Amino acid sequence: MNMMVKVEDKLYQNRYIVDESRPHIRIKDAESCTSCTSQACTYCCPAACYSRNEAGSVTLITDGCLECGTCRVVCQDKENIQWDYPRGGYGISYKFG
């Protein structure tokens, strides 16, 4: 019963108002992610926005972001995540919350 969980299927149910090409979260220095042993963002983010890439660094795609703030908290010792809210009206728009 060790099925892979497809987080995309979960995110698909959500309503987003995507601010095209204006991501509200940014990795400050992708190069320094290569020296991060845990890369905790890649398994702590509940929307799987972060993934380890071939270069050993971390790629961030914010489209499915749930705006929880977890990535910022897990990366606070490295301070490598620039975390903002999306512009007013954009981002996740919870129907039920």
Add this chain to the structure above:
Amino acid sequence: MVEKFDAIVIGAGPSGNAATYTLAKAGLNVLQLERGEYPGAKNVQGGIMYAAELEKIIPDFRDDCPTERHIIEQRVWLLGDDNYIGTNYRSDAFNTDRPNRYTIIRANIDKWFSEKIRAAGGLQICETTVTELIRDGAGKVIGVRTDREGGEIHADVVIMADGVNALLAKRTGFQQEAAPENVALAVKEILFIDPELIQQRFGLKDDEGVVIEIMGKVTKGMVGTAFLYTNKESLTIGIGCLISDFKAGNCPPYKMLEDLKRHPVIKPLIEGAEMKEYAAHMIPEGGYKAVPQLYGDGWMVVGDAAHLNNAAHREGSNLAMASGRMAAETVIELKQSGLAPTAANLAEYKRKMDASFVMKDLKKYRELPGIMHNNKQFFGAYPDVITAAAHNWFTVDSVDKKTKEKEIMASFVKKRSVFGLVGDALKLVRAVR
């Protein structure tokens, strides 16, 4: 000419709504700013609302407030790998005209609350993110800057109700970033299902509701809990653990939620339901010691942004509403006395809070977060031995009961030693005394 208000409230969650409504009702000129597309668009809550605090703000809220089910039964379950042991408390006495607790859908309540605010004369602007607090040369907060063009707005006092991320207080230097062991991450889904199935599976009629709080193996030894709540036409299921544990634990939150949904005792309860939304939210869990400075020159902070959450009793939105109301009442009293909202005068907000259940309860449980964080056996070893003990006790197999007792006791001691068991009991007693 920059517009000026008596007060600006940032955020349309429970604390911000309580503050804005209280201010508007007293006739103050109040502006509420919300970054979401509509009030509630950015808010997430497990889904239980206690009546008492809302009732203080809107006494007749039951007339039209869109609650889901009033809770007549509370279950607390400890889950093993394929079993559970638990307690249920159910009483017909909860079927009153004025129920004490309801399951809710956050967005519905927020929309309703916003209508009340507008009816009371409060001005609310959505789709507007506050980017920073404006301070004068002396450091006093005199307004906010937003992401709208020319979006500078002034006020005598700014109430930050911007939630657990509390970006404004952090950027301004009024608050530190939360430590990973002081915040939990919870993920949840809303599952729509035929109301008749809810009534059959949980033994309910009309708008009666059951809530289940869950501990045990599903958090994989991490400090956390799960929940399953009955709404009118849906179930809410979620799980949350300390972020420090997620950071160390290598089990992604969505996998943990999926494992909970597939657990043999949970699965039959949610079978046939259709998932309509997946949400995630941080929960302030650090308690009393994590509460920041609550006020300063021209500003106050309320609700989750002030880390006001009683993790031991799963209470958050009622603390939020209480703090929003008390912050607003402080502003109203100063206005009526013609006093400026200086730090010295706004200190009255903290005095009100200290005298209320909010700070009294947080203070009572101030040691609990540390104990939970440093004693993982409550979440790892105990669920195993307790459910195994129950299995042993309820299996009739011609082994005499005295031998069973010995086996059960031995399994406890083996996992945790006699000193460990006694020590844990003492720690818990001290933490909640």
